[in-house]
Structure formats: structure tokens, C-alpha cells
Amino acid sequence: MSPAADLATIARRQAAGINEIDPWGMDRDLVGVARSLARLRWRITVGGAENVPSTGGALLVANRRPLGATPLLVAAAIGRATERNVRFAGIVDIAPIGPILRRLGGVVARPDEIGGLLRAGHVPAVWCQPRITTSHRVGPAPVPYLAAALDAGVPVLPVAVIAPPLARRVRVDVGPPLRVPRRPGPLAAAELADSIRQAIQRMVDEASPPSWLLPG
Amino acid sequence: MNGGTRVLVSGMGSELGSLVATLLEKERWVGEVSGLDIDPPRRRLRSAAFHRIEPKDRRKMVEIVRDFDPHVVVHIAVWEPNARAHPGDAAAWTHTAAVGVLGAAAECPSLEHITVRSGIAVYGRRRGAATRPDESVTPDPTAPFGRSLLEMEGIAREAGRAADVPVTALRLAPVIGPHVPSPLGRLLRLPAVPVSLLADPAFSVIDDQDAAAAFVAAAARRVDGPVNVVSPGAITASQAVRIGGRLPLPLIGPEWRLARILTSAFGAPIPEHIHELLHRGRTADGSRALEALGVEPRLTTREVVQALYEWATVIHLRPGELAA
Numbered sequence: 001m002s003p004a005a006d007l008a009t010i011a012r013r014q015a016a017g018i019n020e021i022d023p024w025g026m027d028r029d030l031v032g033v034a035r036s037l038a039r040l041r042w043r044i045t046v047g048g049a050e051n052v053p054s055t056g057g058a059l060l061v062a063n064r065r066p067l068g069a070t071p072l073l074v075a076a077a078i079g080r081a082t083e084r085n086v087r088f089a090g091i092v093d094i095a096p097i098g099p100i101l102r103r104l105g106g107v108v109a110r111p112d113e114i115g116g117l118l119r120a121g122h123v124p125a126v127w128c129q130p131r132i133t134t135s136h137r138v139g140p141a142p143v144p145y146l147a148a149a150l151d152a153g154v155p156v157l158p159v160a161v162i163a164p165p166l167a168r169r170v171r172v173d174v175g176p177p178l179r180v181p182r183r184p185g186p187l188a189a190a191e192l193a194d195s196i197r198q199a200i201q202r203m204v205d206e207a208s209p210p211s212w213l214l215p216g
Numbered sequence: 217m218n219g220g221t222r223v224l225v226s227g228m229g230s231e232l233g234s235l236v237a238t239l240l241e242k243e244r245w246v247g248e249v250s251g252l253d254i255d256p257p258r259r260r261l262r263s264a265a266f267h268r269i270e271p272k273d274r275r276k277m278v279e280i281v282r283d284f285d286p287h288v289v290v291h292i293a294v295w296e297p298n299a300r301a302h303p304g305d306a307a308a309w310t311h312t313a314a315v316g317v318l319g320a321a322a323e324c325p326s327l328e329h330i331t332v333r334s335g336i337a338v339y340g341r342r343r344g345a346a347t348r349p350d351e352s353v354t355p356d357p358t359a360p361f362g363r364s365l366l367e368m369e370g371i372a373r374e375a376g377r378a379a380d381v382p383v384t385a386l387r388l389a390p391v392i393g394p395h396v397p398s399p400l401g402r403l404l405r406l407p408a409v410p411v412s413l414l415a416d417p418a419f420s421v422i423d424d425q426d427a428a429a430a431f432v433a434a435a436a437r438r439v440d441g442p443v444n445v446v447s448p449g450a451i452t453a454s455q456a457v458r459i460g461g462r463l464p465l466p467l468i469g470p471e472w473r474l475a476r477i478l479t480s481a482f483g484a485p486i487p488e489h490i491h492e493l494l495h496r497g498r499t500a501d502g503s504r505a506l507e508a509l510g511v512e513p514r515l516t517t518r519e520v521v522q523a524l525y526e527w528a529t530v531i532h533l534r535p536g537e538l539a540a
Contacts, residue, residue: 112349
């Protein structure tokens with residue numbers, strides 16, 4: 001079917017109210033439209049998509065820039081490559097921005113929200129703390145969300161986003177699931193956070209130009 | 217569990233209470249069923265006894281409960297604002313019934329279990345709150361109905377502690393059914409329905425038959441703690457309205473006040489918790505119900521809403537027309 005016919009079908013479904021909206025507010029039809037729009041903005045290469053399980057919950061942990069569109073980029077890129085709907089955490093829960101982002105797969109950044117998504121078999125993406133000064137340094141991974149993943153017993157995957165500001169060509173690499181500590185407790189989540197930050201840093205370093213080529 | 221279990225159903229006059237009573241009558245483990253409410257039961261009950269009492273008459277309430285000496289109390293005497301009671305009365309009646317029925321039940325020597333009707337409104341919808349909370353999320357109600365339910369849950373827990381018996385709090389999504397007096401159901405069946413243009417969030421509901429089945433299962437299994445009872449899936453108000461062939465009226469802000477006055481004039485007032493549902497949504501994770509109660513809703517949220525529009529409308533007959 002042509003893109004115009006696809007859009008007409010989606011418009012008809014929206015008008016009739018038969019578009020499917022899940023309890024977190026995501027509209028599968030609009031996610032499809034967003035993925036197509038993302039291709040107009042970015043030329044995306046995805047590596048390691050096979051690491052994302054085809055069914056069941058999995059937590060993606062990615063690096064990001066402050067104020068960047070990384071969440072939308074990651075959701076569109078991995079969603080398109082794996083046909084899984086990636087839920088990006090961290091929306092502002094204020095209308096109309098919040099509800100619009102919810103339709104595209106956005107969720108509020110809370111450990112119980114992420115835990116609920118993982119138990120329901122979804123693939124949420126959360127973010128390492130953005131670093132403002134040195135763009136290639138990956139910030140600390142968010143421990144509370146990793147604890148939620150440990151509780152849900154789902155795989156945790158590192159995701160490296162290599163997207164220079166305003167660039168059209170971007171790369172998203174998904175690493176293999178990290179080995180999850182078997183023992184319960186706060187130390188397990190903290191150790192997992194360290195390992196995942198190191199894994200993302202390694203992936204970013206491998207995909208980025210050498211530091212001596214970078215300005216400053 | 218033997219076949220001589222005495223079950224007390226408070227709120228038996230509500231559609232849900234009557235439905236639960238008819239289902240309990242068919243259970244082998246149930247011996248006697250007795251109920252109380254301000255309204256008479258809405259269904260034909262074969263063996264259950266019914267006591268009609270005023271919600272404020274605590275003395276009579278206590279007397280009935282003590283005389284019956286129940287093994288199991290199914291407390292459905294909860295008044296949703298603008299369902300069967302004015303918002304001003306709803307919270308007070310809910311409180312009085314909870315103190316009277318559950319307080320008296322806690323002093324009964326035979327008491328073994330309490331099940332209460334609560335709602336997912338207890339979780340509230342504060343900005344940034346969990347969208348689909350499970351039972352582990354701390355309740356933080358943001359509307360009067362949610363606060364009233366949470367207070368009632370507290371009274372039930374206190375009664376359970378005093379009698380040393382397990383207490384199940386069934387946190388129901390908005391209950392919809394052909395005869396259920398539901399402010400949400402009435403609103404969605406209006407010819408033109410106000411919806412939030414900027415938000416139009418997702419909400420979930422539960423069919424009255426599914427809710428009743430959950431009460432019977434909770435009374436039989438005697439689970440301790442809260443259990444969400446929610447139909448799978450979700451829907452937005454504008455989707456519901458379009459499915460029903462009604463006219464959606466997208467509103468932004470100040471005109472909601474006028475809309476509430478108008479819908480009230482047309483017999484479908486919008487209480488605070490429904491206003492909140494239309495602006496902030498309301499769903500919950502209902503997966504524990506299957507594990508704890510062994511029941512699963514038969515209908516999805518979308519199917520419950522579709523059924524809402526398939527009910528026959530009221531046909532007004534003039535005297536003599538029926539015979540003709």
C-alpha cells in the first residue's frame with residue numbers, strides 16, 4: 001500500500017474512533033506515522049537490532065544529550081528495526097505536550113511505571129544522565145529503573161546513540177543483554193548500572209571518531 | 217469451607233450488590249445470605265433476606281449485623297458521587313456505612329473474612345503519577361470519591377485487624393452495566409458529550425457482571441490486601457463517543473464549567489472524579505486479579521463501552537399504550 005493510502009486508512013480509523021490506544025496512551029497508528037516522519041529527519045543506521053527480544057519485556061538504557069530528541073530517535077529507530085513498540089521515558093505530564101508524546105509511546109519517568117511496562121511485556125527505554133561538557137562521556141545509568149528491571153526479571157540492553165547535533169546521519173547500536181547479578185539487593189542494581197554505563201561508553205567510543213580528532 | 221457460611225452483603229440494593237447476592241445464592245459454600253441497603257434489591261433473590269435501612273441509621277445497621285453474626289462480609293455499601301447519591305451525601309453515607317457494618321462485623325464472633333468495594337480512583341491522577349498503577353503503588357487520591365474509598369479501606373483494615381481476619385479491597389475501575397447508575401455511563405450516552413481537546417486520555421472500565429464475579433471469588437478465596445479489577449485495554453472519551461455515534465464536543469478549559477451545568481440539566485452530572493478521568497485518564501494493572509482471585513474479566517474495556525451503546529433506550533409509554 002502506498003504511504004498516501006496508509007495515511008488515508010489511519011485518518012479513517014482515527015475519525016471512526018477504532019484506532020487502538022493502550023492503557024499508557026500509545027496509539028499504534030500514530031507511532032507508525034512518527035517512524036515515517038523520523039526517516040525524513042534522520043538517516044538512521046541501527047546495529048544489533050537482533051539483541052532486542054521479539055517478545056516479552058526488555059529494558060533499553062541509552063546515552064543522550066540534554067534537550068535532544070534522542071528519546072524519539074531511539075523509539076523510532078529501534079521500533080522500526082525490530083517491529084517492537086519502544087516506550088520512551090521522561091515525558092512532561094502536562095497537556096497538550098504530554099498527551100501527544102503519550103500517543104507516540106512516551107511514558108512518565110517513574111520506577112513503578114517502568115516496572116509495570118516491563119511486567120506487561122513492553123520495551124521501555126530510559127536514559128543515562130546527560131553530560132553537558134564532554135559529549136562523548138556517558139553519564140551514570142539510572143539505578144531505580146534497573147532495580148525495576150531486576151524485579152521484573154527481564155533483560156537489560158545497552159544502547160549507544162551516535163547523533164552529532166543537527167546531523168542527518170545518525171547511528172543507534174543495541175548491545176547484547178548484560179549479565180544480571182543473581183543476588184537481590186541494592187548493590188545488584190548499582191553494579192548493573194556501572195556495567196551498563198561502561199558498555200555504552202565502549203560502544204560510543206568504538207563508533208565515534210578518535211578523541212584527538214575532536215575539537216577542544 | 218462448609219455449605220453453612222453466612223454472608224452479609226451491604227449495599228444489596230445497588231445493581232452490583234443485587235448481582236453479587238444472586239451469584240452468592242448459587243454458591244455451594246454459601247448457607248445464608250442477608251443484605252441491607254436504603255434501596256430494595258434490583259433483582260429477584262431466591263433465598264436472601266433483605267433489610268431496608270437508612271444509611272445514617274447506624275444503630276439499626278449494627279443490630280442487623282450482630283444478629284446475623286456473618287462469617288463473611290461483602291461490603292458494597294459505597295456511594296459514588298452522582299450515581300445513587302448527591303456528592304454531598306455520598307462521602308458521609310459511605311463513611312457511616314463502613315463504620316456501622318464493618319465495625320459491628322469486627323465484633324461478631326464468627327467473622328472470618330471481609331471483602332470491600334473500593335476503586336482505582338484511590339490511586340489518584342496527580343501530575344507525574346503512575347499511569348497504570350498496580351497494587352504496590354501507594355494510593356494518593358486526588359478526587360473526593362478516591363479519598364472516600366481510601367478512608368473506607370482504612371476502616372476495613374482496622375476492622376480486619378481487630379477481628380484478626382483477612383480483608384480484600386477490590387479496587388474496581390468505573391463499573392458500567394445496563395442497569396448500573398454510573399455517572400460515566402450516563403455521560404457517554406448523551407447525544408453530545410464533552411471531551412478534552414488537549415488531553416483525551418485513556419481510561420479503563422469494568423463490566424458489572426465481571427465486577428460481581430470478582431466479589432464472589434474474593435469472598436470464596438479470602439485473599440488479604442488490595443486487588444485491582446479492571447477490564448483489559450483502554451479507550452479515550454472521544455473514541456467512546458465516536459463508537460457510540462454521539463457528537464464529541466472538544467473543550468479546552470473554562471467552558472467545562474458550562475458543560476457541567478448543561479450535562480447536569482440533561483441528567484448526567486459530571487462529578488469531580490469523572491471530570492478528572494476525562495482530563496487525566498484512569499487505568500490500573502489488573503493482572504493480580506487472575507493470580508489472586510482466579511477470575512479474568514470476560515470483556516475488554518472497548519467491548520464494555522460498545523455494549524453501553526447497545527442497551528435499549530428508555531421508551532416512555534402513556535397510560536393505556538402498554539395494553540394496546
